[in-house]
Amino acid sequence: MKLRTKYHGEIEINEKDIFHFECGIPGFLDEKQFVLLPLEDTPFVILQSVKTPALGFAMIDPFGYFPDYDIELDEQTVTQLELSSEKEVAVYVILTVADPFDNTTANLQAPIVLNYEKKLGKQVILTNTPYKTKHRLFPNKVEAK
Structure with a gap:
């Protein structure tokens, strides 16, 4: 199927690559189908x-940038995503891309959790956590103005 995208123009995707977000994404509750496209x-x-x-979220695998990042999924999320093994799971975090890029932040409080096998997804809002919505990707660089 042909898909018009924010960053990749018009591309061809396979319908089996579509992830289904039963409840949408907070702020975008009517958006229930997404694909992952590498940059x-x-x-x-x-x-x-x-x-x-026009709706595309830039994301990263957080573990490469935040090695101590650790989340625990509640039972409701595990059930909703039909997770039975850690091998099925991928975790991403949404970026707020800044100019200059060194000031880009990651939302560690609300990761996107995907079941790769069943093509199900959910943005999980973590509670009782030290994580915030804006963690700098490059904390050792001086903030550029």
């Missing part, structure tokens, strides 16, 4: 809405 030659991926071409 070539970068560690970033785009969570692209199937329905809305």
Whole structure:
């Protein structure tokens, strides 16, 4: 199927690659279908809405940037995503891309959790956690103005 995207123009996708978000994403409750599109030659991926071409979230695998990042999924999320093994799970965090790029932040409080096998997804809002919505990707660099 052809898909118009925010960052990749018009592309061809396979319908079996669509992730279903039963409850949408907070702030985008009507957006229930997304595909993951890698950004070539970068560690970033785009969570692209199937329905809305202009809606694409830049994301990263947080463990490469935040090695101590650790989340625990509640039973409701495990059931909703039909998870039976850690091998099925992928975790991403949404970026707020800044200019200059060194000031880009990651939302560690609300990761995107995907079941790769069943193509189910959910943005999980973590509670009772030290994680915030804005953690700098490059904390050792002086903040540029």
